[in-house]
Amino acid sequence: MTDPPGPLTPEAEQELMRRLISGDEDAARALYGRFGRPVYGLGLRMLGSAGAAEELTQDVFLAAWRKGGRYDAARGRLSTWLMAIAHNLAVDRLRRETGVTRPHLVLVDEVPELPTPGEDEPLMERDAAIRALACLSIAEKQLLARAYFGGLTAREIAEADGIPLGTVKTRLRTALIKVRRANHDKERP
Amino acid sequence: MTCLEVRELLPELAVGVLPARDREEVERHLRWCAGCRKEAGELGDAAATVAFALPPADLPDALRERVVRDVKGAAGAPRKPRRARAAAASALAAAIALGSLGWGAVMADRAGEFEQRAAEANRQRTQALEAFQTILANPLVPEEDLNRQTRLGRLTPTEDGLGGGMALQLLSPRILDFSLVIVNGLDPRDTDRLPYRVEFENGAGEVVRGGHIDELDAEGHAEVFRQFANRDLTGYTLVRVVDGDGVVVLEGRAGAGI
Secondary structure, three states: OOOOOOOOOHHHHHHHHHHHHOOOHHHHHHHHHHHHHHHHHHHHHHHOOHHHHHHHHHHHHHHHHHHHHHOOHHHOOHHHHHHHHHHHHHHHHHHHOOOOOOOOOOOHHHOOOOOOOOOOHHHHHHHHHHHHHOOOOHHHHHHHHHHHOOOOOHHHHHHHHOOOHHHHHHHHHHHHHHHHHHHHOOOOO | OOHHHHHHHHHHHHOOOOOHHHHHHHHHHHHHOHHHHHHHHHHHHHHHHHHHOOOOOOOOOOHHHHHHHHHHHHHHOOHHHHHHHHHHHHHHHHHHHHHHHHHHHHHOOOOOOHHHHHHHHHHHHHHHHHHHHHHHOEOOEOHHHHHHHEEEEEEEEOOOOOOEEEEEEEOOOOOOEEEEEEEEOOOOOOHHHOOEEEEEEOOOOOEEEEEEEOOOOOOOOEEEEEEEOOOOOOOOOEEEEEOOOOOEEEEEEOOOEO
């Protein structure tokens, strides 16, 4: 069975997970085809090496198989669910290996401004993400990147920047709400 | 926690950096509060957007087939080996428990012949692990996987407490995950602290119970063995032994070695 192009409906996402749980190889390939690249990219960005990113990617898809029974398309998108698994596993490793691979500098251009021309269909998700993040200021992008990629808590950021904890929390909330609003404008089919 | 308090913490939850204790409380609230759960889901979507915006990485050629092989292997693991391995895990528990007696005394610092006993304890542990890997060796599971997924760690007392211990976790996509925690040198007369419970925590602050200790022998020794039929122990490396009042008495990291 081939994976249909374009975003999946909630029903199709649920069906894909049902097939994955049963060990369907095509479903595993389809899931990897859709999300392998962002999962691996996240691992590369957060863990800093190809080896660690590969290991993370394998763990994420295996975890998706293990936890697949708990996935409910009515409660959220498959991409969010899978990336949350990937992010949690990566943060866990970062904390375990603090000082080894943890990135200290976060550059603004790590949250890019524009889609790269010529990217193919599976990268539509990225295109949409970039457009949604375009609503953020540079400072907001930096803040999100430090927390999300760097695994820094609001308190750690506040201490590093010498600003009140409440201010960091408010800025983080504001940034996420802006992205949420932008996401709402391009809801799933 | 009220909805207001929970919502203040949701942005940190969404980006995965909410400290463990707050996270536990927030997640408890989300189980019953549909409004906050919806908010948490939407903020989670927003946070995931950051990951999707990353520049596309070149995927290693062989990775896709490794992922497919993992899933296929996990889904297709025959039932018989699962039972055989569960039995092997029980045998391992017994083997390590025997080996741990000498080691426990060392941890409690009650033996004069420290070097000799430590060496003997090491030998016994190595033997038990070798036996374990032999039993579990199976063509389906590459040796390096077994090595990678066997985590050993030493438990040490918190503050000025007594005793010590060890923790072992086996993680495998193909068999049931299991954990074995052995404690020694806790005060057996201090029955008010019973029952002790074993907890495993992951980096996100999520806690899994590893069993409980209802009684200690005269050496302050006990073993807790648990299989996880529906739980993946990946990431749950922080190990704690907590007394009946919730005070952490032993702590360590599975995978840090002993």
